[in-house]
Amino acid sequence: MSSTLTDSVEEKSTAKSPSVEVHDLRIDYGSHLAVDGMNLEIPVGTIYGLVGPNGAGKTSTFKALASLLTPTHGHIILNGYNIATHQRLALANIGYMPDMAPVASDLKVWEFLEMFAGAHGLSGKMKTERIRECLEQVDLLSEKNAMCTALSRGMMQRLVLAKTLLHKPQLLILDEPASGMDIKSRVKLRNVLRGICRQGSTVLISSHILPELTEMCDMIGVLHKGKLLDSGNVDEVLHRMTGLLPEIRIRLAEAPSQNWIRFLDSNPKVSSVQGQDILNYSFHFDGNSCELSLFIHDMISQGYLVSRIAEQQRSLEEILLDLEYDGH
Numbered sequence: 001m002s003s004t005l006t007d008s009v010e011e012k013s014t015a016k017s018p019s020v021e022v023h024d025l026r027i028d029y030g031s032h033l034a035v036d037g038m039n040l041e042i043p044v045g046t047i048y049g050l051v052g053p054n055g056a057g058k059t060s061t062f063k064a065l066a067s068l069l070t071p072t073h074g075h076i077i078l079n080g081y082n083i084a085t086h087q088r089l090a091l092a093n094i095g096y097m098p099d100m101a102p103v104a105s106d107l108k109v110w111e112f113l114e115m116f117a118g119a120h121g122l123s124g125k126m127k128t129e130r131i132r133e134c135l136e137q138v139d140l141l142s143e144k145n146a147m148c149t150a151l152s153r154g155m156m157q158r159l160v161l162a163k164t165l166l167h168k169p170q171l172l173i174l175d176e177p178a179s180g181m182d183i184k185s186r187v188k189l190r191n192v193l194r195g196i197c198r199q200g201s202t203v204l205i206s207s208h209i210l211p212e213l214t215e216m217c218d219m220i221g222v223l224h225k226g227k228l229l230d231s232g233n234v235d236e237v238l239h240r241m242t243g244l245l246p247e248i249r250i251r252l253a254e255a256p257s258q259n260w261i262r263f264l265d266s267n268p269k270v271s272s273v274q275g276q277d278i279l280n281y282s283f284h285f286d287g288n289s290c291e292l293s294l295f296i297h298d299m300i301s302q303g304y305l306v307s308r309i310a311e312q313q314r315s316l317e318e319i320l321l322d323l324e325y326d327g328h
């Protein structure tokens with residue numbers, strides 16, 4: 001449904017609206033329930049990762065956000081505009097990259113982007129400059145004259161990302177952008193996404209591989225069989241979902257004083273202290289990474305020489321796998 005700019009601005013939420021608000025989203029395919037009562041809020045400038053096994057409902061959610069399918073029920077608000085009532089304004093500032101983004105094979109990188117820049121109404125010097133900026137942003141300027149077919153998978157994904165950036169979207173929705181990428185390409189993608197966020201945009205990405213997201217994202221949501229099981233800061237969600245307290249392993253550079261065990265036990269967040277030998281200790285820690293950092297800082301300022309710290313935790317993949325077997 002179209003609307004005038006004036007009434008849309010009146011209906012827009014506050015200037016500090018979250019980038020994405022999803023209220024009670026439900027998506028059905030015939031008798032199959034794909035997304036079930038999702039509520040989600042993503043602040044501006046965040047990299048948010050939606051993680052879930054195959055068939056969890058990630059693509060369906062993203063398609064609903066990009067207005068490519070109509071949900072059975074629920075509201076979606078992008079940058080303050082409800083997509084059901086103010087679709088044009090809500091979608092004006094989003095960039096959507098599907099999981100199997102098509103790339104024209106018989107074009108050079110520059111020509112490929114020129115085609116889309118033209119469709120966005122760019123021409124002349126402005127078009128040339130914007131294409132250059134986008135290629136720079138995804139670190140692909142050196143390949144501007146390469147044939148699209150000659151690009152690696154990681155480069156291809158970044159080229160499609162450059163295409164998605166052409167109209168300067170404030171919200172990027174990227175479905176499985178890192179799938180099939182090697183670690184080098186993933187690091188490059190992470191740096192590109194961080195750069196985009198620093199410029200004030202919000203990025204929403206999906207993956208069925210948790211480590212891909214935890215290394216890239218500020219926040220994650222865990223989707224399982226259409227239900228959003230948890231959502232929030234990466235550390236907090238991992239802590240809540242994995243349930244078990246992480247085990248912290250500490251190696252000291254020299255034998256500690258007699259007060260060492262008493263010092264560890266005196267922290268209310270510490271439990272199950274064990275000493276493997278005079279230098280190696282382990283304990284459970286019931287706090288977030290910031291509280292752990294403070295504790296380690298305290299340890300060092302008390303004169304305990306910490307030479308190594310490691311944290312071990314049951315992975316979310318293992319937990320989701322358990323849920324599958326439990327039939328949840």
Ligand SMILES: Nc1ncnc2c1ncn2[C@@H]1O[C@H](COP(=O)(O)OP(=O)(O)OP(=O)(O)O)[C@@H](O)[C@H]1O
Pocket residue numbers: 029032033034052053054055056057058059060061208
């Ligand atoms: N067009 C469709 N018609 C019928 N069922 C569909 C359709 N699209 C998706 N589904 C089903 O809806 C559920 C969610 O699918 P969706 O593609 O959203 O999940 P996903 O988390 O993106 O999975 P993947 O990681 O495999 O892409 C799955 O059970 C899927 O089979």
